[in-house]
Structures are given as structure tokens and as C-alpha cells.
Amino acid sequence: MTISDRKHILQNNSDNKTEEIKNLKGMIFDIKRFATGDGPGIRGLIFLKGCPLSCKWCANPESQKFRSEIIYYKNNCVGCGKCIKSCQYDAINEDDSFGLVTDQAKCVNCGDCVEACLHDARETVGEEKSIEDLLNLIRKDRSFYDNSGGGITLTGGEPLFQCEFTVELLKAFKRENIHTAIETTGYTSQECLAAAVDYLDLIFYDFKHIDDDKHQEYTGVSNQIIKENLLWLNNNLKEEKIIIRIPYIPGHNSAVETQKRMYKYLKQFDKIKRIEIMPYHRLGAAKYEGLGLDYELKELEPVKKKDLNHFVELGEKIGVKVRIDSK
Ligand code: SF4
Ligand code: SF4
Structure with a gap:
């Protein structure tokens, strides 16, 4: 076989691989254009279906199952x-x-x-979409995202639940020089996190409860993997790329003492930009009904952002930057 033959085969293999990746499909349940709040500037939000957690307060219960x-x-x-x-x-x-x-x-x-x-x-x-479908959708709004310093944010569900697809999607966005963010529960394998991290500009990392027994009770899973992955991320990132998100759920993780312990724990990580406290709302309640599911927290009153300002001061005292909500 000549060198030219070999080059030809390699080129064909690489073309086939590129084609395969373009056609790789993920299960998507929503796409929001021109969104703000989940990363800088104006952004396209892509919601991936499937989540290993089942948080009692989940605002997107339709995101949990990995099927339409x-x-x-x-x-x-x-x-x-x-x-x-x-x-x-x-x-x-x-x-x-x-x-x-x-x-x-x-x-x-x-x-x-x-x-x-x-x-x-x-x-x-829930609908299957290829990487090419999503690229084409985002390309249409590209000028808005670029001019505002925005980009795309992958959310869910847990975007890393569809690990191969998500990593290839992130790579595709980075090839087009688009700013990328992810909102993750942190409940994934370290291999998956390692595969994704180089293609991420910003990581919204959920931290729902400091105590493992409470975490298991409220979300259905242990927080050990989440803590280990946060440590791994912190040790492997070169810049501050993590924004911690704590959903503030009355009667679950709302005690000042619980919040204090969470801030103290998070203080050790130097790649955290800030902590965002996300006030509880019940915008997802009707969706539970629509899926024929019981919503356990239906009696819980939504929390007003202004009622949480004391946590900013608490954060200052402990030495962490706390913001209420994402905007
Ligand atoms: S409920 Fe019946 S008609 Fe509707 S999607 Fe399911 S199988 Fe089809
Ligand atoms: S019964 Fe309700 S859900 Fe079914 S077709 Fe009629 S309006 Fe639609």
C-alpha cells in the first residue's frame, strides 16, 4: 500500500467519524432561545432529558426519565x-x-x-436531536449570543447523563468558538467529567445538602460522588470556573446552621467563583399533575429573593461570596 493509499484511508476514516458524530443523537426536552441568567450574556439553553436524581423540589419533573x-x-x-x-x-x-x-x-x-x-x-x-440539528438552531441566533458575550448552556435533567452526546456537543460548540456552560448535579462518573471539562467555560454545580442522609432522603442519591467530583474539579481546573448553586428549600436545607456548614465546607475550593442561592418556587407543580405524579411539596410557599439577603452577609463572615438567585 502506498503512502497516498494510507492517507486516503485515514481521511475516509476521519470523514466517517465526523459524519458519525454529527449524526449522534441526544434526547432533548426543551430549547430556550435568548435566555439570561444561566451564564453571561444572552444564551441558548438546551435541556437534556434523563437524571439520576429525583429531588423532591424538582421544577422539571419531565426531565427525569430518559425517554419521551x-x-x-x-x-x-x-x-x-x-x-x-x-x-x-x-x-x-x-x-x-x-x-x-x-x-x-x-x-x-x-x-x-x-x-x-x-x-x-x-x-x-422529549425528542431526539442530532448535534448538527442543535448546531443549526444555535447558529441562527449566533449574532445575539456573540454581541452580548453569551453562548450556550446545557441543562436538564442532568446533561452528563447522556455523556457521550454531551461531550461531543460541547466539542462541536467549542470548534465554533461558542462560550459553553453546563448546569450539573455533579452526580456522574469522574471519567465523564474529565471528558467534558476541557470544553466548558463555566460550570454551574449543584450542591443540595451537606449531610449525606438528608441528601439521600431529598434527592434519592448520596452526596459522596458529588463531593468527590467537586474536589476533582477543583484540583484539575486552572481557573475559577465553578458557580455553586444551592436550591433553598424551606424545611429541607434552609436552617441557618445548615447553610453555614455548607459555606464553610465550600470555602476550601479555590476554583469557585461564587455561591448562588436559588429561592424555592413551585413553577413545576402543574407538570407533576400533567405527568400523573404526586408533588410532595405542593403546600410549600415560594420563597422571596429579598428574604434571603442575610445569607449574603453570612457568606461574607465565613469568607465566601454568596449571591441570591442568578441575576
Ligand atoms: S397515550 Fe396512546 S396515543 Fe398517546 S402517545 Fe401513548 S400510545 Fe400513543
Ligand atoms: S379529552 Fe382533553 S386531552 Fe383528550 S383530546 Fe379532548 S381536550 Fe384533548
Whole structure:
């Protein structure tokens, strides 16, 4: 085989690989254009489906399962029953409290009921999109992102749950010189984190509770991996790229003593830019109903940003920078 033959084969292999990557598909449940607050400037937010946690306060319950599913909006429903008739799988049942519930075990996500509903009361959440699809979408708004010093933020769900796809997507954005941020639970393998980190300009890292037993009770998983990954990140980053996000949930992690211990723990990490306290809201409550799920925190009152200002002072005393909310 001549050198030219070898070069030709290598070129073909590399072209095939590039094509393969472009066509790699991820499960996406939302895309928000022109968003602010999740990173600098104006940004495109890409929401990836699938999460290893199930936080009691999750505002995006439709993000948790790694597959598309049907969500039902009871307020739009006029009770015509067209969806029930359209379903060949007998997957829609009437329920006194939820209205029409989709039996996820029977549903094959054919979308017939969504088509049949003339009142926008049913929607398919979650769609496969390729890296090329997402690049094309973001390219359209590129000038807004560039002129504002913005970029893209991957969120979810847990974006690193779809590790291979997310890493290749980040690489693709970096090849186009787009600023990249991620919002992560930190609950992933170190290998995945290591594969992603070089392609990230900013990392929003959730820290939900300092105590492992409480963390397990409220999120369904231990915080050990999250702590280990934070340490690994801190040791391997060259610049301050981490913004810690603490969801402030009354009765769960809201005690001053708990917050104090979290700030003291986080103080050791020198790659943290700041801590953001995210006040509890219940904007996701209707989605639980739409998915036929019970929302345990439905009685919990939303928290006002102005009521948390004392945590900024507490942070100052301890020696960490605390901001309330992301803006
Ligand atoms: S998506 Fe298809 S299978 Fe699922 S509830 Fe609707 S009609 Fe039935
Ligand atoms: S088709 Fe739409 S409006 Fe009619 S019962 Fe089903 S969800 Fe409700």
C-alpha cells in the first residue's frame, strides 16, 4: 500500500467519524432561545432529558426519565375524549384527581393522542436531536449570543447523563468558538467529567445538602460522588470556573446552621467563583399533575429573593461570596 493509499484511508476514516458524530443523537426536552441568567450574556439553553436524581423540589419533573413521554394539561382539556379513542394501546385512563392519566407502561409514544387533541392539552416531551440539528438552531441566533458575550448552556435533567452526546456537543460548540456552560448535579462518573471539562467555560454545580442522609432522603442519591467530583474539579481546573448553586428549600436545607456548614465546607475550593442561592418556587407543580405524579411539596410557599439577603452577609463572615438567585 502506498503512502497516498494510507492517507486516503485515514481521511475516509476521519470523514466517517465526523459524519458519525454529527449524526449522534441526544434526547432533548426543551430549547430556550435568548435566555439570561444561566451564564453571561444572552444564551441558548438546551435541556437534556434523563437524571439520576429525583429531588423532591424538582421544577422539571419531565426531565427525569430518559425517554419521551406524554404530558397532559388539565386546564386546557374540555373532556371530549378524542385522545382516548385515538389511543390503540389503551394507555389513557381517567383519574379523579389528575384528569386523564397516561399509563407510561402501555404508552409507546406514538403521538396519536397529541394529534387528536384540538385543545393543546397533550404534548410529547422529549425528542431526539442530532448535534448538527442543535448546531443549526444555535447558529441562527449566533449574532445575539456573540454581541452580548453569551453562548450556550446545557441543562436538564442532568446533561452528563447522556455523556457521550454531551461531550461531543460541547466539542462541536467549542470548534465554533461558542462560550459553553453546563448546569450539573455533579452526580456522574469522574471519567465523564474529565471528558467534558476541557470544553466548558463555566460550570454551574449543584450542591443540595451537606449531610449525606438528608441528601439521600431529598434527592434519592448520596452526596459522596458529588463531593468527590467537586474536589476533582477543583484540583484539575486552572481557573475559577465553578458557580455553586444551592436550591433553598424551606424545611429541607434552609436552617441557618445548615447553610453555614455548607459555606464553610465550600470555602476550601479555590476554583469557585461564587455561591448562588436559588429561592424555592413551585413553577413545576402543574407538570407533576400533567405527568400523573404526586408533588410532595405542593403546600410549600415560594420563597422571596429579598428574604434571603442575610445569607449574603453570612457568606461574607465565613469568607465566601454568596449571591441570591442568578441575576
Ligand atoms: S402517545 Fe400513543 S400510545 Fe401513548 S397515550 Fe398517546 S396515543 Fe396512546
Ligand atoms: S383530546 Fe384533548 S381536550 Fe379532548 S379529552 Fe383528550 S386531552 Fe382533553
